[in-house]
Amino acid sequence: MAAASLEYPLHLDWLGISLALHEYPKRCPPNHQWAKMSCTNVWECRWVLYSDRGDRVFTLLFKPRSSIIKANAALLEVENEWFYHGIGLDGIFGLLGFCVGFSVLGVSRADFALDFVPNGEQRNIIEALADGSVYVGGKRCGSGFWSLNQDAWMPGYWRGRRIPHCISWGHKTSAVKWKLYYKSKELKDAVGGVGWDKPYIVDTWNLAGMDERDVWRLEVSVRGCNQQEVAGVPMSLDYVCNYKGEIFKALYESRFVCRKAEGHVDRTNDERVYLLQLEKAWLSVKCRQSDGLAEHNGRITLLRHLVKSVEEPAVLYDAATREGVFNHIRQIVRRDGLRRYFQAMVGCELDEWCKQVVESAGGEEVKDYERDVVLAPNYSFDDVTGTHKSEDELRIERMERELEVQNQVAKPALNQLKLF
Numbered sequence: 001m002a003a004a005s006l007e008y009p010l011h012l013d014w015l016g017i018s019l020a021l022h023e024y025p026k027r028c029p030p031n032h033q034w035a036k037m038s039c040t041n042v043w044e045c046r047w048v049l050y051s052d053r054g055d056r057v058f059t060l061l062f063k064p065r066s067s068i069i070k071a072n073a074a075l076l077e078v079e080n081e082w083f084y085h086g087i088g089l090d091g092i093f094g095l096l097g098f099c100v101g102f103s104v105l106g107v108s109r110a111d112f113a114l115d116f117v118p119n120g121e122q123r124n125i126i127e128a129l130a131d132g133s134v135y136v137g138g139k140r141c142g143s144g145f146w147s148l149n150q151d152a153w154m155p156g157y158w159r160g161r162r163i164p165h166c167i168s169w170g171h172k173t174s175a176v177k178w179k180l181y182y183k184s185k186e187l188k189d190a191v192g193g194v195g196w197d198k199p200y201i202v203d204t205w206n207l208a209g210m211d212e213r214d215v216w217r218l219e220v221s222v223r224g225c226n227q228q229e230v231a232g233v234p235m236s237l238d239y240v241c242n243y244k245g246e247i248f249k250a251l252y253e254s255r256f257v258c259r260k261a262e263g264h265v266d267r268t269n270d271e272r273v274y275l276l277q278l279e280k281a282w283l284s285v286k287c288r289q290s291d292g293l294a295e296h297n298g299r300i301t302l303l304r305h306l307v308k309s310v311e312e313p314a315v316l317y318d319a320a321t322r323e324g325v326f327n328h329i330r331q332i333v334r335r336d337g338l339r340r341y342f343q344a345m346v347g348c349e350l351d352e353w354c355k356q357v358v359e360s361a362g363g364e365e366v367k368d369y370e371r372d373v374v375l376a377p378n379y380s381f382d383d384v385t386g387t388h389k390s391e392d393e394l395r396i397e398r399m400e401r402e403l404e405v406q407n408q409v410a411k412p413a414l415n416q417l418k419l420f
Helices: 089-099 120-131 183-189 199-207 237-242 244-255 297-309 319-335 339-346 350-360 371-378 391-403
Strands: 006-021 032-037 043-051 056-064 073-078 102-116 134-136 141-145 164-169 176-182 216-223 258-260 281-284 379-382 387-390
Touching: 006 199, 006 237, 006 244, 056 089, 073 089, 073 102, 102 237, 102 244, 120 134, 120 141, 120 164, 120 258, 176 183, 176 244, 183 199, 183 216, 216 244, 237 244, 244 281, 297 319, 319 339, 319 350, 339 350
Parallel strands: 006 281
Antiparallel strands: 006 073, 006 102, 032 043, 043 056, 056 073, 102 216, 134 258, 141 164, 164 176, 176 216, 379 387
8 A cells, every 4th residue: 555545543532521510410311321330539429321222421520529629520531432433422412411501611631542554664663662772752651561472363473472562651640641552452352362342443443444453553642631732722622523633643743753762862863763654644533334333333232232141141051041132132133234243243153153152051951050049130020011021131122112212312402502
């Protein structure tokens, strides 16, 4: 591929938004529910908004513990999966506006992640950055290493070598911090080498025509964006969300200056090294189109829940229950065209995965578990049919019904909110 046509997928991988609440949350959007999580050292309240389909939408932290922070201050942490699906903030603010009156004060933290497949020269630079023969000017460096790797899925040139787990630059209190790591290996290791963790990220690689086995990530984290400028432009919420490429390029050019460790007293005389040639590249946000993940986000979440549920003994070792779950999974995969997504998630085709699950359960044999003890707390009475059903069954049915309802959430006009 010619250098002029290089294209790197770029995403917001973290977004924290500073808010002022006009009240504390008292309501919940239709088809959603709050989950109250454990508090933090800074915030007394940490609430996570979920939809009935299982989508984790955002986390809202409020009631600061310190008197230095204004009592009505809050922090909104948006789930990064929204950005990989190409879904903007309008829907997020609509849901939040249903729950509580608020004003946006600015961006607390934003992480920008650029993915690339290294060529031979870039692999050499990665290893030089790890061993210190190339450094990043003005940044404190730290790195960790995996042991020798023989994983069969890896490209041959990485096998049997010490691969940097994560090379980082910047102190924990730094306004701008960088990380460079082997993203493919991270997503493989998270699921024990079978399939991929976070398939929605792998999906963006496939859309960009990248080798999913060999993707590295250069990530920059900017804290206190409210007080930061990039190329003379304040990092407002609008700027962060709509000008990601310009921000990343400017930060890369000015704050990720790599040089060979040649020992000059004046380090500006050390030869500069470029890991990425961004001036010759297009930075793009790669997302699945309207017939993909964004459109079927609820069904994907349900699919992931059903796959996970098979690990429960009450499902795994009961042939009838297990087959019922298989049928739900088959219906979702075939109806919504999620075959490739399912294969990326579990590492094989649907029928092969079902076969493996049955074999792991000992074939069709139903093991002698104390079913009453295991299942009784998970059963409820269905007023509609007059029968007892497991809460998993009722939940699945409810999710399926809700998936047929579109755009139920009232979204207040954004011009009524003080956003920017």
